[in-house]
Amino acid sequence: MIGAKREGRTGLIATGLCWIILCGVGVLVDDWLLAQVAIYLCYGIFAMGLSLIWGQAGILSFGQAIFFGAGAYGFAVATLDMLPGTGTGILTGLVFAVGLATVLAWALAWLTFAGRGLSGAHFAIVTLCAAAVVEIAVTRSGFLGGYNGLFGVAPFTWGGEMIAERPMYYIMLGVAFAVFLGVTAIVRSPYGTVLEAIRDDENRVAHLGYETRRLKTVAFVIAGALSGLSGALFAAQFGFVSPSLLGFALSTQVLIWVAVGGRAVPLAAMVGALVVSGAENTLSNTLGDLWLLVIGVIFVVVVIAAKNGLFGTLFRLPPPKRLRKT
Amino acid sequence: MELFLDTLNYFSLLMLVVLGLVVIFGLMNVINMAHGEFLLVGAYTVVGITGAGYSFWLALALAPVAGAVVGLLVEALVVRRIYHRFLDTILATWGVSLILKQGVILVFGPTAQSVANPLPGVMNVFGVDYPRMRLLIMAVAILLTLVLYIAMFRSNLGLRLRAVIANRDMASALGLNTRRMDMASFGLGAALAGFAGAIISPVMSVDPQMGAGFLIPSFLSILIGGVNSLIGPLFGVAAISGSSNLIAGWLSQADTQIIVFLMAMVVIRFFPEGILKRRQK
Amino acid sequence: MTGRKQNLTRRRFFELGGATAVASLAAPVVAQQAEPIRIGVLQPFTGGLEALGQQGANGAELAFLDANDAGGVDGRMFELIRADTATDPKTAVERANDLIRRQKVAAIIGPVTSANRDAMRPTIERGKTPLLYATDYEGGVCSRYISCYSALPDHWVVPIVAHAVKNLGDSFYLVGSDYVWPREMNAAFIAECDKTGGKVVGEEYTPWGAKDYTATLRKIRDSGAKTVVISIAGADAITFVKQFAATGMKKTTQVVFFGFSENYLAGLSDEESEGIIAPTNFTSSLTSPEAEHLKERVRARFGADAIVSNTVDAHWSLARMYIEGVRRAGGDDREAVTDAMVDQTLMSGNGEVYLRPGDRHVDLNVLIAQAQGGRLEVIEELGRIAATDQCT
């Protein structure tokens, strides 16, 4: 018990240090890297959303990029003034993006969880299939720019000026921190505990009188909204959207980030996204073809041997007070 | 008639791929995302052997061996360690697929490889001129399916396999060496995939992305048919290939794919146990 | 195989030795102090289009390394930095950012697809860095910083329709991948047919990774089209041609294939590829002195088996146009080179080509080639064709 307590304390320290380091990065690092890390923070938010449903509730989704892409396309379509009546406001764009992702997530959850519902492999394959369908459909859509996508998405501005790298980085860091607090709060709430119980044995939770379908839907929708938010932030920084943002490839990429980072701990998932994308950026040029082989091996080894990922144990926080044994 | 043959053609292709998946999924409850890459192993065995000057038929005979070797390695190194963690097997085998695909690229390069058609020309069946290689694939697919199913339902080995599929714990408590059966089934599934990859290599592009296009249709076939059924996937494959071919008759292939996938998702949604299971109950 | 292996080792060498080592090896005496001109070679080295990426990189690197061997430009060497787009737009943007902002490259050569190029465009324009794009595409790019050595619909569609209507019969079935480029090519094809009296009897798009084209083939046969026009991209096209050839329809139906090159020949047997007609700008079966020169240079650097394709020629030629731009501008200043490199005529692997100042596109020499006995033989030379201005 004492050991566990100490482990929790190191987790708390590590978590604090991690955020302090990320704050420091904004001062110490040059502009281009900062812009890069700001993008990775988008992925990090995306990863935290996935960790909520996968790590906490045990729902393995192979289609999370649908919602990331929905957010990105939603933001692009709104800010490019392709919809009547939305104007080109950034805020409207964000609201529209997150709203679109939320609605889609809710629709998919409604489709798959209703009734006896789908779980496990069925859910994984159906989401995989959904991602493929959405990707093909968007590729076919002339309105959405087809395979080439839409470009010229407006960046975030302040008083008519494009926001520079450093402030942009701190905005992203702020959003990521807020999401981290939110997801962590959910995970540590009684609701989070029930999700964890669903992960271990859904039937048992259902027998206890919980409506697991609704609980899972809520988690899935929250994750979808976070994916949409990250997608919108991504589109604003990258300036383009294309079907590759909502297909199978990105869906599996985020699974790798989260698995390697640590699926059950939101911060570990986020750091996984930062580290894997960062490593990919630096190593893919040097290792060439070997890079994919290396990431494949790391991924398999982590899945087999380290269920908590590389950082899951490091960032594990002490259990919430109400669950602590004294 | 031709429509029937065309449907049978896709049915055969898909069935060849699905057979190995059914064995692995049914017995071990492992969703093998690397199955498409086991196809690659077979197809590139053909590329290697025919490239060295030997005949296609020799390559066809060796491809299942190559598939089985790779399959057994994957089983021993990866799947054995996590087969009780159901969802993780999906992830791990998907990682394996990355590794195999990249391995093929490192050895053979990324470009498509040429496998000459060993049976060029057409043959007249039921009044339709049909490519001979396609006819061979159909014949082999149907024959292999029949042999496999007869073995499953008529031999003692098949009985053992079915017992493990039906109730793994009970089969083990009766004395069936489930460990060895797992290896055998993974090896067999991979050998079937290797064979499938080899025999389809003359009719399509042999390149590192070759297996990817089969992933979704073959898994949908299995889910539609019902995961713990051996007969079900036959119907699943028939449903997917039949509807694809019919719809593609008047719509573009891209639209067809969207419609077929959507229909399959709806079917799986309402019959999670497979279309057959519901009817029985 | 050999060409590839050699390539790998050469690339390794880059990584281990670092750029200065390469530069000093290439020209041991000259210019130890002169700062190298850094060039980003941004190509898909993984993710599906590796073959094209490799050839594009070969073409570009051939030009720059040859320039280094000749002493560089005013004593300044080129230093090449490879980056992998992974055939994915967002990765392409990330790498472009990295090249521009961290590596401080003077120019980027690549990528391969329109999707990647369009995605990178804001980054390129914000970074005011010349982008050298050397792949055929659907047209419409008009940017101060993007120069295109690209076959446009004007280059390929117009002559091929004329050729086909005259020689192959006047009814066409168009099959393409479900991308923008095939759609634009087919739209141009239909427009051209309306002018010349050809008839398009069917148009169809196929999804990525399709394995079975029997339904499409049935439709083509039932339509009675005399010619099938393919704009399927990548390996799927090989699957299509294999299945098409197996049906025996080749006896009655001709094949026109946009984008066909030596890359596809490797994936098809001679019987399967026999007779395919393709518009192109270069084939390795050309025997003109300039073509022989290019082939000889590629083989000297990358081995006897290295493929010398349209893609290699395009990247090689465009890279040399950039080098000439550097020479004219007297340095690697991005704005100066951008201004200086246009309005030049240069000998490509297939005749003289001209980079226009207006829309920064190249007037190319167009060939109509046919696959014969596993080689892409020229059956008609159309000379230099100027496409319409892409900025209007």
Place this chain on the structure above:
Amino acid sequence: MLEIRQLAAGYPGGGRVLDGLDLSVPEGAFVAVLGRNGMGKTTLMRAICGLLRASEGTIGLGGEDITGLASYARAQRGIGYVPQGREIFGDFTVAENLTIGRIAKPGLSPAVPRHLLELFPILAERSRQRAGSLSGGQQQQLAIARALAGEPRLLLLDEPAEGIQPSIVQEIAQKLREIVDTTGLTVLMAEQNLAMVDGWADSLAFVDHGAIAESGVAAAGIRQDQSRLSKYLSI
């Protein structure tokens, strides 16, 4: 024949069900384990046949330590198991169910011995029928015959009387007794139904809260033993 020492076992997340259980069953004995629901009878059976791993303690079979063996290895060493709820292969024919019992063991011929079919004539009669279509009592007989087909040394039965008509219960109990008497098979049975035990088993062991509270109690006349019945079975 069976020696269990300080056995502890449980389910992930469910805590320990067995804790410090000792039990020994001599060769040729017919022993019944009695206890209330949730006291660990089924867990004990599953731990012996290897479907549940012991977290502590040892299990010995005929002098050999089998604690670390997988369930199929235990079966091959002579443990036959008739689980709670029977778990026959419902989609298979009756004959196939019996064949499985034989071919699961290496070294046995696939043919089901005649004496087994004579013992359960109803199974011989219905051999081509789907096992799932049999009545509950018939399914129970099939489950026992399937286990016996593997020629075990020790037969484990988990509540064989559950959900079966009283008349059939007597018939099954009688057959078990007959087998023990004629072949010298050792039988360990978990039960709550006294009719299955009284007059048929040799001795009783009472399980309470994961351990054996009392063992070696004579089975005959247990139905009159009010103190034990109320103590261990709350009757």
